[in-house]
Amino acid sequence: MRPSDNDFDAVVIGAGFSGLYMLHRLRDTLGLTARVFEAADDVGGTWYWNRYPGARCDSESYFYSFSDRLSEELLEEWTWTERFAGQPEILGYLQHVAERFDLYRDIRFGTRVVAAEYDETSGRWSVRTDAGERATATYLITAVGCLSTTNLPEFPGRDSFRGDWYHTGLWPHEGVDFTGKRVAVIGTGATGVQAIPEIAQEAEHVYVLQRTPNYDIAGGNRPMTEEDGRAIKDNYREIWQTTRETGFGFPYRTPERTALSVSDDERRQIYEEAWQRGGFRLGTTFNDLLVDEDANETAAEFLRARIRERVRDPEVAELLSPRDHPFFTKRPPLENGYYDTFNRDNVTLVNVRDAPIQEITERGVRTADGEYEVDTLVYATGFDAMTGTLFKIGIRGRDGLDLREKWAKGPTSYLGVTTSGFPNLFMITGPQSPSVLTNMPVAIEQHVDWITDCLRHLRERGADLIEPLPEAERDWVDHHDEVTATTLLPRANSWWVGANIPGKPRSLYPYVGGLDVYRVICDRVAARGYDGFTTGSAGRTTGGGFAGVARATFDELAAEAS
Incomplete structure (x- = not known):
């Protein structure tokens, strides 16, 4: 039981595909208390805001949805009407999911997070909203989507x-x-x-x-x-x-x-x-x-x-x-x-x-x-993809380090889901994860399931703190960049490389190694005791090692494929 109505095991930001599935996992799989903050007045994420004429998914409906990992019964009872579902139907689907799994009661709508700061003494995140509301949590999980901050060019006049x-x-x-x-x-x-x-x-x-x-x-x-x-x-x-x-x-x-x-x-x-x-x-x-x-x-x-x-x-x-x-x-x-x-x-x-x-x-x-x-x-000028919304949240980690400041020259992460200096912060489909180069619901489920297993691992060992080691992060970024360099993707001035936003550091923001390879890498990291992470409790860590598992795993898979 939480000590007050504003203290939780986890705070989740966003109530689209990511936030809904994460809430379900936190609450119904792990038995943790959670609060979801959502700026919109309903669930849906990008499918709440993007209501322009012709808006529809570009993955086929039957696999642009939650899988059997959420519910086999849901798969059987829901029937899509179009091969590529339009925005109203996708929004209706997500509303149905929220109702069916009783998720609405833990979501605070019309509420935008404007600050999230890590307190090293308590080992907890303090979150503040635009309404002045405050909440604390051991874990902060961003489920803000990759395309949620609109880009409106500064044309003269x-x-x-x-x-x-x-x-x-x-x-x-x-x-x-x-x-x-x-x-x-x-x-x-x-x-x-x-x-x-x-x-x-x-x-x-x-x-x-x-x-x-x-x-x-x-x-x-x-x-x-x-x-x-x-x-x-x-x-x-x-x-x-x-x-x-x-x-x-x-x-x-x-x-x-x-x-x-x-x-x-x-x-x-x-x-x-x-x-x-x-x-x-x-x-x-x-x-x-x-x-x-x-x-x-x-x-x-x-x-x-x-x-x-x-x-x-x-x-x-x-x-x-x-x-x-x-x-x-x-x-x-x-x-x-x-x-x-x-x-x-x-x-x-x-x-x-x-x-x-x-x-x-x-x-x-x-x-x-x-x-x-x-x-x-x-x-129709797109979005400040991948990092735009994360920066707007105002995330500060150890010693008040601003995420925007840390990523001033481009994002650095470990597996695209964590970043050093920000304990207990998880980013669903964050930069340097497969994210937008995949069918998003599948990538989302992989991240949420991995985070769920990670939190279970901590609880089973009496720990409540996890943070990537700087050397693991450097290794992942190097691997990400090396894989990128083998492809043609850097040749285009796309939002995938940040080229649509003046002054944005140019790099390939999603991981191009493939969701299949990435899944194996993440599973190997977990199987080896969360290699590359330090774990422990607030004010006390148990250390942690790094064997370069991510790059080794990729090299093994690449050799097998050849």
């Missing part, structure tokens, strides 16, 4: 615009009526690709301001049939086992073949079959697309050819065709009618790479080529 403006990540709950409106959409990443076709169906005219075209993959969304649902439910155990054994957390495997090991005709057929099936399967057709530039170019040109087939105006098709970065080195959006939208008379593609945005005016957007007068601005 931004506040002078007299019309309505919206950011896709903070969409009005009541929706927006674009009927008869002239609209400028700034940005053609995943949110823009989903929103633009929907807006174009209502608006009088849409100006799409594109700086960098993406390799958009066919989504192939459609209603789920009764036969689909039954086949999935009959095979859920195998489906989830496969997701845990693949690099991207998908229930299908990348074949052991290279793109140039087959003939041009066979390769084209393989790509075409993946394209027709839809989803990210095209990126898993060959095992060298992210490491071999020539192999990658075969997929890139296949996608450019699809654009030329879909878009009638050759000049527009060329503008929509990426040529400055390899395929899959920026997040490839799934499109459902995006390219067809540019065949509409009421849609104009504006190239702001060659004619950059100069300013936002009272009447619209001025580029180097002229002014586009509009009634509404839509910023």
Whole structure:
């Protein structure tokens, strides 16, 4: 029993997929007391805020959900209506989970954490909210998501615009009526690709301001049939086992073949079959697309050819065709009618790479080529990913060390879930973990389960403190950077490397070694007594060793694969 209503075993920040599953594990698996603080007025995380037209998941619904680790009964009773679920359905699913497992009672909504400080004397975290409420906990767990702090560029004159403006990540709950409106959409990443076709169906005219075209993959969304649902439910155990054994957390495997090991005709057929099936399967057709530039170019040109087939105006098709970065080195959006939208008379593609945005005016957007007068601005400009929300929390560890200060030159972590100098802090899908390079719910479950086992390990040994050793952290960062360097991902100016935020340190923020490899690494660390961590109780540690298990494990797996 906790000593007061504001003292807990754990405080969790965020009530999306991560926070809900973490709360369930803390409370119902470990029997710990917990409080979840959530800035929104309901559960959902990104699916609470992102309500823009066309918002939907880009992993197929049946594996963009909780697995049998949470509940086999839930898998049986919930049926998805679309192959790629839309935002309302995903939000409804998470609300159902919160109700079914009685999670609402431990969540404080409409409450934003503005400070979290570690007290070395008590060995507890002190958390303060924007309402002045305070709480303490032995463990602080961030479940804030990787894409939860919106990026609104500081265009000159931004506040002078007299019309309505919206950011896709903070969409009005009541929706927006674009009927008869002239609209400028700034940005053609995943949110823009989903929103633009929907807006174009209502608006009088849409100006799409594109700086960098993406390799958009066919989504192939459609209603789920009764036969689909039954086949999935009959095979859920195998489906989830496969997701845990693949690099991207998908229930299908990348074949052991290279793109140039087959003939041009066979390769084209393989790509075409993946394209027709839809989803990210095209990126898993060959095992060298992210490491071999020539192999990658075969997929890139296949996608450019699809654009030329879909878009009638050759000049527009060329503008929509990426040529400055390899395929899959920026997040490839799934499109459902995006390219067809540019065949509409009421849609104009504006190239702001060659004619950059100069300013936002009272009447619209001025580029180097002229002014586009509009009634509404839509910023599809993405997020300050991975670290933005963590910094906003105001996390301070030992000796008052600010996390923002420690990570001023880029994040440093151990396994992407902990960082030295911040005892008992766990970051679900934090930087340098697979996170956004995987199917997120699978990555989330792996992290939450690992944290749960870690806390159980501590309790069984009468300990309540764990912190990574600096040398373990350095080793993990070195390993992360070495794996990154073997891929093509650093070649693109993507939000994966922080390039969308001025002044943000450039590095690959997610771990690209694969969720399957990462899972084995984490399990080996745990099996060896949490190698690389020091453990103990407040004011007293039992020491800890580090055998470089993470890098050794990766080397072993890489050797086996070759």
